[in-house]
Amino acid sequence: MSHSTLKASVIISIYQDVEALHAILYALSRQIEQRFEVIIAEDCECKAVREYLAQHTFPFAINHLTQEDKGFRKTKAVNRAVAAAKTEYLMFLDGDCLPHSQYVAEHLNQRENNRVCTGRRVHLGPTMSRWFRKKPSLIKLIENRLVYTLLGLPLVFDHTKNYEIGFRSTTLHKRQAKKYLTIVGCNWSVSRADMLKINGYNEDLPGVGGEDDDLGWRFNGKGIHEKSVKFVIPVYHLHHVERRADVSTNLQIIKQNTAQKRYYCKNGVDKYLSETHEKLKSNA
Template sequence: MKLSVIITTYNAEEWLHKVLVGYSVQTTTDFEIVIADDGSTPKVKEVLALFSAKFKYPIIHVWQEDLGFRKSEILNKAILKTNADYLLFTDGDCIPRKDFVAVHLKHKEEGSFLSGGYFKLPMNLSKAITDDDIIKQNCFDVLWLKKQGLSLSFKASKLTHNKYFAAFMNWLTPTKRTFNGHNTSCFKSDIIAVNGFNEDMQYGGLDREVGERLFNNGLISKQIRYAAVCVHLDHARGYFSQEGWDKNLAIRAYNKKHHIIKIKNGIEKLA
């Protein structure tokens, strides 16, 4: 297979269902789904059972006990279960446009990782989107979203279908080409070379920290913010902690100052 899609989730079955509908209608089918589950209830298995026959390859469900926010650890476990040499990282609240996987495959390049973004939806619209809206791609249509009451701004340009405009905006945007956990991809060998995700980190920048170590190891990043399109469903963030955020910033500052490539508490101890 060409690619493994790693989707993180935690007790958000309604959102995960919509996300999997999005992956079930991709223009390419040569990929597998790996669910990185940070301690959800058995309801997630019920959702996965509904989609078991909708993909070319079996869905892989990687679960760990709920002991608090341990996203880095479950991502490392999921990486070890993948069967492709190219990995796409996203979240269980990001519905992909039908060309999402194809765009990542088109732009992948040795010595680099791909940096994408998302278009955020409000809660009322997040709940209103139906399976049919995803299958028909309504939720990626600016005019349809406007009819549903969404107040549009320049950010809606991220939903463009014009590949030339997308290429121009990817070149023009001042947004940094960071490793974004909701929409990024890289070769498995590259992320293993930096020892995966840092399990010392809690919520807040843990994905960007990986990208910073990839930079330290000689990789560059390519901007696909306007080409690899996904819409982000709204949700609360009850796991935020200022103490944890400050700790993460300190780790990133240390890594930058000392040009750290491999952290100690990463994927290798799981192998």
């Protein structure tokens, strides 16, 4: 597929989890809108991921970007993916979230200039998550409204959280559409031009947590505001042990930057744009 026919770039931030990546790519292969590229933003150099991608084919182009494992550096990995994107619209998934089959189509349908589309996720419990990892085709079942309703009690007993997010409903969406909804890294989208206005993620944030909130206030400072797509674009989060660390450090840096109205971060995407341009020229 030529670059001119692509409608979006789906950026997946991952760390070593091949099983979850397999499930995500399966879910992306079911999208009703197939005119997109996938950029895997890997925060390490995992041999198993590289071998998996070499052994499988997909109905979309995949650009696999890696970097040396020096601790949590998702901000850097995603910024490099933004710089490498071949389209003007960016969609973001975490490496533990399976997209609904309408994910790409609805993000494109909901997009607006100077707006960030912000969605939410169903937190699947441990048992259901194990099933999805082993057989990702099960996503077909929970996309069915009747089946999802019948599974309600088992899902609740399995400690599923935000169960209601799984019901795609324009009525539910309209009831809360005007409510402020922050960015969560697992399910959001924005134009590449708007992302570059704030220079992407702030790589000066050293820890896990707060990096998406940091994006939000900087977008707002540039007149780019959140648009809720809750209840129209769900994703399904696979259960895992929480991996948050150094949140307080991040929040302190964000607080200082907020006070000084630093909407355009100094340590962001721009340094990779020149690298991408030079690489394109050398391959011409």
